[in-house]
Amino acid sequence: MLEKLLTAQKRYYVWLLFLLCVIAGCGLVYLQQLQEGLTVTGMSRDVSWGLYISQFTYFVGVAASAVMLVLPAYFHHYRQFKRMIIFGEFMAVAAVVMCALFIVVDLGQPQRMLNVMLHPTPNSVMFYDMLVLIGYLCLNIIIGWVTLEAERMDTDPPKWIKPLIYLSIIWAFSIHTVTAFLYAGIPGRHYWLTAIMAARFLSSAFCSGPSILLLLLLIVRRLTNFDPGKEAVKTLSTIIVYAMCINVFFYLLEIFTAFYSQIPGHEEPIAFLFTGHGGHLYWVSYWMWAAVAMAFLSLAILIPPQWRTNPTLLPIALVMLVAATWIDKGLGLLIGGFTPNMFEEVTPYMPTGREIAVALGVYAIGALVLSLLWKIALGVKKEVNHFGG
Amino acid sequence: MNKSRRSFLKIAGLSAFALSSGITGLTGEAHAKIAPGSYAHGGNALSAKRWAMVIDTRKFKDSQDYEPLIEACHKAHNVPHIPGRQNIKWFWLDSYAHVFPDDMNAHLDERTSAASWPLLCNHCTNPPCVRVCPTQATYKMEDGIVAMDYHRCIGCRFCMAGCPYGARSFNFMDPRAHLTNPVPNPDFPTRMAGVVEKCTFCAERLAVGQLPACVEAAKGRILFGDLEDPASEVRKALAANYSIRRKPSLGTQPGVYYII
Amino acid sequence: MYNAKAVILGILVFVALSTSPFWSSFIGRDYKTTDIALPKDEKNCLENVEFMRSQHMRLLNEWRDEALRNENRAYIASDGKKWVISLQNTCLKCHNNYEDFCQKCHVANSVYPYCWTCHIIPKGSK
Structure with a gap:
């Protein structure tokens, strides 16, 4: 099926070339980071994880969200999703690749990373995270490829793939749960030490991931006339609304526990995120308030069915939803976890330009993987007339 | 593509994978003991069932009193002085409100609130840093010391997130750029960029029969001994004086006690 | 076979290239010793030369793990001599x-x- 990549329009190759240029440019910045050390980032002794790990966390969620298509299609035989399921699976592949790369760029000694396998440590959540991510990557590559091949041959996928699909559904929940456990099991970091962390992660993933998928599919529809199906879009946006409502609800639960108990340790990180420290507002507070505004605005648009199905309003709401969840999980989670620090002091963190460049490089690699895989999927669908529309 | 060639390639790929993983399995065995000789404990090493430190803070008047200790520690271990927030700390000072945030009150006596308090790795009985480390680069010794193998550290900094005492520092850059040349202690290595480091309770000094550098420099104001031995100096000091530990509610069981 | 000529020629070129180091060694160039300077005052290393030459890196790895993790900071060589385990303070002293x-x-x-x-x-x- 790889030959589908060889017969594309010129603009597709221009896009790939553009991505490759971004990857090369950002790769140079990463080489500089390898030379000089992580001092090129905005991280410090107090805020020892930053943009890289937060992006890792966010994209584990995006990867897990493929299950929102797979589960209805295979557990509930919801046929409308069958046409676009492959895009969810391939997006998961791209997302897991990005996760792995975000971990690698965050390591101080990346050439030693196989130590995690050479010295397996079952008491470390990081060890399980590696296992579940590698497992999920393999599952999605195998399932995606085999089902696409079957679609091309116009036959049913082989029987042995079914158990793998069911496994991948459970596996998707596990990857984000384990990622939440990275944070939720640490004593002394008040913002993270909460039993609802995994549930929050999953709810945030199940609204943001499908939103990104839907937005990308809307772009694809513009570019190629591939139609994900009106009914499917409607159902997926309903799933997104429910997940986002639960996500906001879970966050409000955190706020209640912190501020009704009035235990300083629980209050302080949230207070810092929204109101700064000592009368001084840091940049992250503006972002957090923007996230709050966008979260509620997106819900206001998405909850009424007539707006949700409106072709102009839907993408706007989805963009706001993605931005809100990205700020919550991509910025707030890490900064709130490390501020105040273990000495109840505030050390501000801001990613540096080079840090952002390296992160963009990883984004570009993710986009490249996605572009290649989706091109193959679209090519196959076109060949067998599964383009819809 | 021809069907039979295709299946041939599949089988060939699988066999190559199986063979190569078999080979890695064999090399794993090759890691078993290589030396023809044998190993033994050092001759005059100090040993204990559980090392612990008792700092008699009453005997330190001000932050100046701690300076020789800090200097002894940093000199013995080639700890660089790096300005800014990406610094390295093994033994350092902070205010009461920062060291014991849970015990803070606004009307604390002048001596306690104005004093500087010494900080170092607590060498917990139940260390979260060891629990989270994915490579066992940090681990607990039988004598209670939470040790580090810088060779194995991948620099993921999970331990820094895990340590509730802020005792760990990451080498954001090459530490040698911030050390004199030659280094203060040519018998001890430095670290490299990209690994985490912390106080080691001077395991390398204990191994040759010396007390930790800070304890030696404290001239009796810091006690170091076996917490499981009722006759040890530390146990006697703890029995006779009121002492506190940092953040005891987290259940980590720190091995550093403060007599206040 | 499709394109038999090109394929066979390709295989031959590949084999020739990948074995080129062996051929070049036949054409003259002798193995030169590295001329390393051995310690002046000490005649014997802790184990015999062959072992040290081929295994010193593995021995150092083992020393590191024994010393750091098992508190075994002494090595008793096969001739019974006792050495302090330290790259910096034992090996590099000689x-x-x-x-x-x-x-x-x-x-x-x-x-x-x-x-x-x-x-x-x-x-x-x-």
Whole structure:
């Protein structure tokens, strides 16, 4: 099926070339980071994880969200999703690749990373995270490829793939749960030490991931006339609304526990995120308030069915939803976890330009993987007339 | 593509994978003991069932009193002085409100609130840093010391997130750029960029029969001994004086006690 | 076979290229010793030369794990002599000529261990 990549329009190759240029440019910045050390980032002794790990966390969620298509299609035989399921699976592949790369760029000694396998440590959540991510990557590559091949041959996928699909559904929940456990099991970091962390992660993933998928599919529809199906879009946006409502609800639960108990340790990180420290507002507070505004605005648009199905309003709401969840999980989670620090002091963190460049490089690699895989999927669908529309 | 060639390639790929993983399995065995000789404990090493430190803070008047200790520690271990927030700390000072945030009150006596308090790795009985480390680069010794193998550290900094005492520092850059040349202690290595480091309770000094550098420099104001031995100096000091530990509610069981 | 000529020619070129180091060694060039400078005052290393030459890196790995993790900071060699386990304070005390001992052989063998980013090279630093 790889030959589908060889017969594309010129603009597709221009896009790939553009991505490759971004990857090369950002790769140079990463080489500089390898030379000089992580001092090129905005991280410090107090805020020892930053943009890289937060992006890792966010994209584990995006990867897990493929299950929102797979589960209805295979557990509930919801046929409308069958046409676009492959895009969810391939997006998961791209997302897991990005996760792995975000971990690698965050390591101080990346050439030693196989130590995690050479010295397996079952008491470390990081060890399980590696296992579940590698497992999920393999599952999605195998399932995606085999089902696409079957679609091309116009036959049913082989029987042995079914158990793998069911496994991948459970596996998707596990990857984000384990990622939440990275944070939720640490004593002394008040913002993270909460039993609802995994549930929050999953709810945030199940609204943001499908939103990104839907937005990308809307772009694809513009570019190629591939139609994900009106009914499917409607159902997926309903799933997104429910997940986002639960996500906001879970966050409000955190706020209640912190501020009704009035235990300083629980209050302080949230207070810092929204109101700064000592009368001084840091940049992250503006972002957090923007996230709050966008979260509620997106819900206001998405909850009424007539707006949700409106072709102009839907993408706007989805963009706001993605931005809100990205700020919550991509910025707030890490900064709130490390501020105040273990000495109840505030050390501000801001990613540096080079840090952002390296992160963009990883984004570009993710986009490249996605572009290649989706091109193959679209090519196959076109060949067998599964383009819809 | 021809069907039979295709299946041939599949089988060939699988066999190559199986063979190569078999080979890695064999090399794993090759890691078993290589030396023809044998190993033994050092001759005059100090040993204990559980090392612990008792700092008699009453005997330190001000932050100046701690300076020789800090200097002894940093000199013995080639700890660089790096300005800014990406610094390295093994033994350092902070205010009461920062060291014991849970015990803070606004009307604390002048001596306690104005004093500087010494900080170092607590060498917990139940260390979260060891629990989270994915490579066992940090681990607990039988004598209670939470040790580090810088060779194995991948620099993921999970331990820094895990340590509730802020005792760990990451080498954001090459530490040698911030050390004199030659280094203060040519018998001890430095670290490299990209690994985490912390106080080691001077395991390398204990191994040759010396007390930790800070304890030696404290001239009796810091006690170091076996917490499981009722006759040890530390146990006697703890029995006779009121002492506190940092953040005891987290259940980590720190091995550093403060007599206040 | 499709394109038999091109395929066979390709295989031949590949084989020739990948075995070229062997052919070039037949054409003259002798193996030269690295001329490393051995310690002057000490005649015997802790184990015999063959073992040290081929296994010193594995021995150092084992020493590190024994010393750091098992508190075994002494090594009793096969001749019964006891050594303190330390790269910096045992090995490098005899092998104190970094350029002419460690480096020469490592460079000749195209290996670049990074021991010296942490361990101090005798007499100042690198």
